[in-house]
Amino acid sequence: MLPSNLLKKLSMIVNFVLMKLKSRRKLWLQVHLWLGLTLGLLLSIYGITGSILVFHAEIDECLHPHMLTVKPPEHAEYRPLAEIFAVGKQAMPPAAKHTFSTYPRNSEATFKLNFTVPSADSVERWLVAVDPYTARVTGKQLQGRSDNWLPNTFIGLMFELHYALLIPSEEISAAIVGISAALLIISTLTGLIVWWPLTGKWRQALVFKAGAGKARFNYDLHKTSGFYTLLVMLPVLFSGIYMVLPHNVVPVLEVFSPVTYRYWFQSTSPAPNAPTIGMDEAVAMALKQYPTGRPHWIYGAPNPSQTYTVCQDGVDAPGSILQRRCTVIDRYSGKILDLDDPSLPTATAGEVFTHWQWPLHSGQAFGMTGRILVFITGLACPVLFITGVIRWLQKRRGRQLLSK
Numbered sequence: 001m002l003p004s005n006l007l008k009k010l011s012m013i014v015n016f017v018l019m020k021l022k023s024r025r026k027l028w029l030q031v032h033l034w035l036g037l038t039l040g041l042l043l044s045i046y047g048i049t050g051s052i053l054v055f056h057a058e059i060d061e062c063l064h065p066h067m068l069t070v071k072p073p074e075h076a077e078y079r080p081l082a083e084i085f086a087v088g089k090q091a092m093p094p095a096a097k098h099t100f101s102t103y104p105r106n107s108e109a110t111f112k113l114n115f116t117v118p119s120a121d122s123v124e125r126w127l128v129a130v131d132p133y134t135a136r137v138t139g140k141q142l143q144g145r146s147d148n149w150l151p152n153t154f155i156g157l158m159f160e161l162h163y164a165l166l167i168p169s170e171e172i173s174a175a176i177v178g179i180s181a182a183l184l185i186i187s188t189l190t191g192l193i194v195w196w197p198l199t200g201k202w203r204q205a206l207v208f209k210a211g212a213g214k215a216r217f218n219y220d221l222h223k224t225s226g227f228y229t230l231l232v233m234l235p236v237l238f239s240g241i242y243m244v245l246p247h248n249v250v251p252v253l254e255v256f257s258p259v260t261y262r263y264w265f266q267s268t269s270p271a272p273n274a275p276t277i278g279m280d281e282a283v284a285m286a287l288k289q290y291p292t293g294r295p296h297w298i299y300g301a302p303n304p305s306q307t308y309t310v311c312q313d314g315v316d317a318p319g320s321i322l323q324r325r326c327t328v329i330d331r332y333s334g335k336i337l338d339l340d341d342p343s344l345p346t347a348t349a350g351e352v353f354t355h356w357q358w359p360l361h362s363g364q365a366f367g368m369t370g371r372i373l374v375f376i377t378g379l380a381c382p383v384l385f386i387t388g389v390i391r392w393l394q395k396r397r398g399r400q401l402l403s404k
Contacts, residue, residue, distance in 0.1 A: 015198060019198055025193075025194060028190045028193045028194050029190075029194050031186070031187070031190045032187055032190035032191050032194055033388075033392060035183055035184070035186060035187035035190070036187055036191075036384070036385065036388045037388070037389065037392065039180055039183055039184055039187065040384070040385030040388060040389065041385065042165070042180050042184075043184055043381045043382075043384070043385055044381050044382035044385045045161055045162075045165065046162060046177075046181075046240070046378075046381065047377070047378040047379065047380065047381025047382060048378060048379070048381070048382060049158045049159075049161045049162035049378075050162055050236070050374065050378040051374070051375045051376075051377075051378030051379050052155075052158045052378075053155075053158055053159065053162055053362075054362065054363055054371050054374050054375045054378070055371070055375070056155050056158065056159075057105055057109075059154075059155060060153075060154075060155045061109065063154060063155075064139070064141070066138070066139065067110070067129045067138050067139030067141065068109065068110050068112070068129055068138075068139075069108050069109060069110065070108060070109070070110055070131045070132075070133065070138065071108070072107045072108060072133060073133055076133045077133070078132040078133065079132060079133065079134065079135040080280070081279070081280035081283055081284075082278060082280040083135045084111050084113075084130050084132060084135050085098065085101070085113065085278070085279055085280055087130055087135045087136070087137060088111075088113035088115075088128040088130050088137065089113075089115075091128050091137045091140055092115050092117060092126060092128065092140075093117055095117060095118055096115040096116065096117045096126070097115060097116050097117075097300070097302035098113060098114075098115055098279065098300045098302065099114050099115060099116055099299075099300045099302050100113075100114040100297070100298070100299055100300055101113050101114065101279065101297075101298040101300070102114075102296070102297060102298075103294065103295040103296050103297075103298065104132055105296075110129040110130060110131055110132065110138055111129070111130045111131075111132045112127060112128075112129055113127070113128045113129075113130060114126070114127055114128075114143075115127075115128065116302065121147060122145045122146045122147035122148075123145070123146040124142060124144075124145050124146075125142070125143045125144045125145070126140055126141065126142055126143065127140065127141045127143050128140045129141075141153065143156050144156055149166055149168050150166070163177065163243075163244060164177065165177060173244075174244040174245055175245075177240065177244045178240075178241045178244045178245035178248070181237045181238075181240045181241045181244075182237075182241055184237055185234060185237050185238065188226070188230065188233055188234060188237070189234075191226050192226075192227075192230060195223055195226065195227060205223070205227075206224065206227065207220075207224070208220040208221075208224065215394050218387050218390050218391060218394070219387075219391055221383065221387050222383075222384060222387035222388055222391055225380045225383050225384050225387070226380075226384055228380075229376070229377040229380045232373050232374060232376075232377040233377055233380075235360045235361075236360065236361055236374060236377065238357075239356075239357040239358070239360050239361035240361060242354070242357045243357065243358070243361065246261055246263070250354070253350045253353065253354065254350065256349070256350065257348045257349040257350030257351075257353070258348045258350055258351070259348065259350035259351055259353075259354055260338055260351060261354070262309060262326060262328045262338050262340050263309075265307050265328050265337045265338055266305045266306070266307065267301060267304070267305055267306060267307050267330045267331040267332055268330065268332065268333075269304055269305075269332055270332060270333075274332050275332075276301070276331045276332055277308075277329075277331060277332070277334045279298055279300055279308060281334065282298070282308035282310055282329045282331075282334075283295055283298060283310050285310075285327065285329055285334060285336065286310035286312060286327040286329070287312075289325075289327050289336065289339070290312050290315045290325050290327070292314065292315055292316040293312030293313065293314055293315035293316075293323075293325060294312060294313050294314045295310060295311075295312050296311050296312060296313045296324075297309075297310075297311040298310050298311075299311075301331040306331065307328050307329060307330060307331060307337060308328070308329040308331055309326055309327065309328050309329070310326065310327050310329070311324065311325070311326040311327075311340075312324065312325050312326070312327075317341075317343045319343065320342060320343040321365070322342060322355065322356065322359055322365060324355075324359060324364070325339065325340060325341050326339075326340035327339055327340075328340070340355055341355075342355045342356075361374075362374065363375070
C-alpha cells in the first residue's frame with residue numbers, strides 16, 4: 001500500500017501532466033473527433049466480430065451440433081491420436097494436407113481437423129470433425145476457397161472480417177488492420193485526455209446525469225462507455241497489432257528486450273524426402289514436457305520447412321497467472337526448438353510480454369471473467385462510434401444555429 005503523501009504527490013504529477021496536455025484541448029479534441037469519425041466503422045467491425053469470436057467455439061457448436069458435439073459414453077476414453085488423425089485424413093482426398101487441429105474443449109466436443117486441398121485453380125479449406133471416443137467422422141465442411149473472398153461459414157466470416165476485413169491480399173489486409181488499430185489507440189488516449197476531470201469532479205465524470213435530456217444522455221453514454229472499457233480496449237488493440245504485424249512489432253520490442261517468435265522457427269531436413277514424425281508424436285513430446293497440460297491447438301507442418309507447434313492449457317505452473325504453454329518441435333528430428341513459457345528462468349521480459357498477447361486479446365488470460373470483459377468491450381465499440389457521430393452532429397447543428 002502506497003503512503004498517502006506519495007499518492008498525493010503522484011496525483012499532483014498526473015494532474016500537472018494532463019493539465020499541460022489539456023492546454024491544447026482543442027487539438028486533442030480534433031484528433032479524437034476525426035480519428036473516431038474516419039475509423040469508427042472499422043472499430044465497430046472489430047468490436048462486434050471480436051465479441052462473437054470470444055465465444056466462437058460455443059457458437060459454432062450451436063450452429064452445427066450434429067457435427068461438432070457428441071454424447072460421451074460412460075467411462076470411455078479417447079481413441080489414440082494417431083487413429084483420430086488417420087481417420088480424418090482418410091475422409092479427405094490423398095492430396096489433402098493436414099494443417100491444424102483443435103483438441104476437444106470439453107467432454108462433449110469433437111476433435112476438429114483442418115485440411116487444405118489443392119485443385120487446378122484454387123485451394124480449398126476443409127474441416128473434418130471426429131468423435132474422439134470412437135474415432136468416427138461426424139461430418140466435414142468446406143470452409144472456403146482461395147478464389148472466393150467470402151468464407152462458407154458464419155464463424156469463418158467473423159474471423160476473416162476481424163483479422164483481414166475480407167481483403168484477399170494478406171499483406172494489404174495486415175497493414176490496414178494493424179495501422180488502423182494503432183490509430184485507434186491514439187484515438188482512445190486522446191479521448192482520455194479530453195475526458196479527464198482536472199476539477200476533481202470524478203462522480204460527475206463517471207456517471208450519468210440524472211434527469212438530463214437526450215443530448216446529455218448521449219454524451220454521458222459516450223464518455224462512460226469509453227472510460228469503463230479503456231483498460232481492456234488498449235491491450236486488445238495492441239495485441240491485435242502484434243498478431244497481424246509480428247514482423248514489424250517484434251523488432252521494436254527487441255530494442256528493449258530479446259524476443260523469440262515461435263512462428264519463425266523452421267524444421268531442418270537431413271536429406272531430401274526425409275521421414276518425419278507424426279502430429280500425434282509431437283503431441284506426446286509436448287505432454288512429456290508439460291504432463292499436466294491439456295492440448296488445445298496443434299499446428300501441423302504441411303510444408304517441408306514448417307514445425308509442429310502444440311499449445312496446451314491448464315499447465316500447472318506455480319506462481320504463474322497464465323497456464324498456457326506452447327512447444328515448437330522439429331518435424332524431422334523431434335527436437336524441441338522453442339518453449340513459449342514465461343515461467344522459465346531464461347524467459348526475457350520481451351518473451352513474457354509477447355506470451356500475454358493472445359490470452360489478453362481473446363480474454364482467456366483471466367478465464368470466463370476475462371472473456372466476458374472482452375465481449376462487453378467489443379459491444380461498446382459500435383456504441384462509441386454511434387454516440388460519437390451523434391455528438392458531432394449535435395454540436396455542428398448548434399454551431400449552425402448560432403451562426404444564423
